[in-house]
Amino acid sequence: MTLPDGSKIEVESGITASELAKGLGEGLFKKAIAAKINNQLVDLSFKIEKDSSIKIITYNDPEAQEIILHTTAHVMAQAVKRLYPDAKIAIGPALEKRFYYDIDVEPPIKEDDLPRIEEEMRKIIKADHPIERVEMTRSEAIEFFADRGEIYKVEILNDIVDTEVVSIYRQDDFVDLCRGPHLPSTGKIRAFKLLSVAGAYWRGDSRNKMLTRIYGTSFPTREALNKYLKFLEEAKKRDHRVLGRQLELFDINENVGPGLVLWFPKGTIIRKIIEDLWIKEHLERGYQLVQTPHIGKARLWEISGHLGFYRESMFDAMKVENDEYYVKPMNCPFHIMIYKSKTRSYRDLPIKYAELGTVYRYELSGVLHGLMRVRGFTQDDAHIICTPEQLDEEIEKLVEFSISFLRNFGFENFDIYVSTRPEEKFTGSIQMWDVATYSLKKALEKLNIDYSIDEGGGAFYGPKIDIKIRDALERSWQCTTIQFDFNLPERFDMSYIAEDGTKKRPYMIHRAILGSIERFVGILLEHSAGDFPVWLAPVQAVVLPITDKQADYACEVFNYMKERGIRVELNNRSQTIGQKIREAELQKIPFMLIIGEKEVSTNRVSVRRRKKGSLGVFTWEETFNLIKEGK
């Protein structure tokens, strides 16, 4: 056997991984939960028959997490079956930090039932039942699970036609179809917690039965579990819906309608700052701003094809005189009409139309979520129309622009995906797809950007690059999308006159950098926990006189800052200074300008920085500069 450090040992054939671990040391044996033989994860009970490399997996190994989660899922399923003997188990995989098990049980399990299930799980863990792997042929397994009434397992088995021998895992009287590996016994589970229940369709298909899904988590140590629970709490504290209310940024009112955002003054200012920067950078890069209506005739959406392939996401038509109109779910048809307003020459290209266009999409009520998923939102949209020769350069510029724009907001980590042609339904020629896809990849490679390929993940009308940003809690959010469109230029018969005088079809690229302004503000809120950088803060500074005697002076300071473009407030109320500061801290205002008797007599300002405390005393100009620098 070859050990991870390269050394070799002799063992008898047929020894189990567990026995081998024991031979290597009692400490290792105790921590061991699985093994990796020839780079393949196996149970500790695995019998080693021939020469191979072996690594004993312990609680601390990265591979351990999945095994721990998976075994905990089995224990949970067992507990549920004990409490609800008629329950049928479906699937129960490990996720990154959690597991779930989908179970068909009547009546559905409620959140209140979780403690009872946890209690039962503890019994199973305490009993330390050995977990045993058994192999059987697929047909044996089908019979076995059919006997036990486990119809979902039978269905799964019927689907995996390419495997003849399957494995099942048994602990006590509980048996589950599973690839494994698993912990050697239930007692090896150390720290778990059930988190939530939810409905989930069998196989994720809404035509199928809704099962009860129970989420839980499990860790090698209580500390690791607590750390994870703390992370969940931290994420909860940053919930943009809560911060949005606390900081008076926006609201979604049921009388206005679900998924429709009311932007309050402070929220609107944030949007405006983002949008102004967006406009400035687009103008600098040769984009032309356009503005288009919120509704358009049915005819337009017929030409574009949206009434065919996108109708379920559109609000119903409204009648105006003798025509039907639809609220726009996208801006592209309008931009195309602008393009088509006259004959275009190759000399005009590339044309880049940019619009902060507000669109409306009918999203299922159940998927709406704060600012992240809404029914009315503003896309930071642009359409690039160019010749084939210009393609590579334009794509490269787009990627570069997108990333540099996102960096403005402090995002530095990106996950980038190229989605290629779907297997079945697609429009445009394979050759066009190949050219475009190659262009996308080439741009990323030239810019030295790592990316993953989502094979077949493109829309039917073209390949795309998606950029996801990583926030402060390492969660990733999709923002940028750069999509080719082979469909619309065709449908709208877009053309330009080429150098040789012939009419040619241009390439068209849709793209949004932030995705939607609503969603992006939501992401920024969760990323920053509401502590916006000074340049984005809706209120950058608040002037806080200590007593009424400083009111006039405070007002002068306030006006001074205001005239110089600082977003500043004045708190002249009869509160103690402690309370004024507390309020400003809670409102997450970056600078507090405190004015007492001393400041008035020396013509200065005492500056306090949010979360940091007092910075000292400064002149008005120095104070202004501090805010302007915004550190």
Added chain:
RNA sequence: GCCACCCUAGCUCAGCUGGUAGAGCAGCUCACUCGUAAUGAGCAGGUCGUCGGUUCGAAUCCGACGGGUGGCUCCA
């Protein structure tokens, strides 16, 4: 849309098994004029999401509707 759960004052929440509502914060008024995260007192504020049913009686039980939350992709 579907499944589960939730909806009481502007916000966060109490209100046991049915006997017609309560706190803290915010708001308003008054007093206080205070040096870096909560000064005190008083006042006001709710047809308990809406509609219907059961009942002598409903915030509480039942139903429908509206709204919200979690979830519905990650292979046994």
